Amino acid sequence: xxxxxxxGGGLVxxxxxxxxxxxASGRTFSRYTVAWFRQAPGKEREFVAAxxxxxxxxxxxxxxxxxFTISRNNAKDTAYLQMNSLKPEDTAVYYCxxxxxxxxxxxxxxxxxxxxxTQVTVSS
Numbered sequence: 001x002x003x004x005x006x007x008g009g010g011l012v013x014x015x016x017x018x019x020x021x022x023x024a025s026g027r028t029f030s031r032y033t034v035a036w037f038r039q040a041p042g043k044e045r046e047f048v049a050a051x052x053x054x055x056x057x058x059x060x061x062x063x064x065x066x067x068f069t070i071s072r073n074n075a076k077d078t079a080y081l082q083m084n085s086l087k088p089e090d091t092a093v094y095y096c097x098x099x100x101x102x103x104x105x106x107x108x109x110x111x112x113x114x115x116x117x118t119q120v121t122v123s124s
Contacts, residue, residue, distance in 0.1 A: 002026035002113050004096045009118030012086055020081040022096030022115060030074040033102030035111060036081045038092035045095070049081060050105035059105045086122045093117040
């Protein structure tokens with residue numbers, strides 16, 4: 001098992017940046033595919049980005065490509081989501097998720113472990 005704790009959310013103006021962190025504790029972090037999802041008010045939770053454990057390949061939803069970067073530091077058991085050029089439509093609760101030896105980067109159902117979420121609010 002792994003426990004995930006997100007931090008780094010907050011209020012930022014449009015065009016600004018935030019970096020979210022997801023600290024993991026438990027099993028060997030390097031063997032987890034990690035992902036970020038988000039849920040805006042009144043909407044379904046959606047995939048944002050993922051980083052595979054095996055190849056370090058990264059995946060992004062189209063709306064954040066070129067603006068967001070997912071990364072990890074296995075020595076610190078931490079995953080990150082660097083968010084630049086933020087837009088009001090990025091406002092949501094952001095969740096970190098992990099899947100042991102995961103191969104399906106995009107599917108919410110593939111992820112067994114979730115953090116509690118961190119609020120990101122982008123003002124116009």
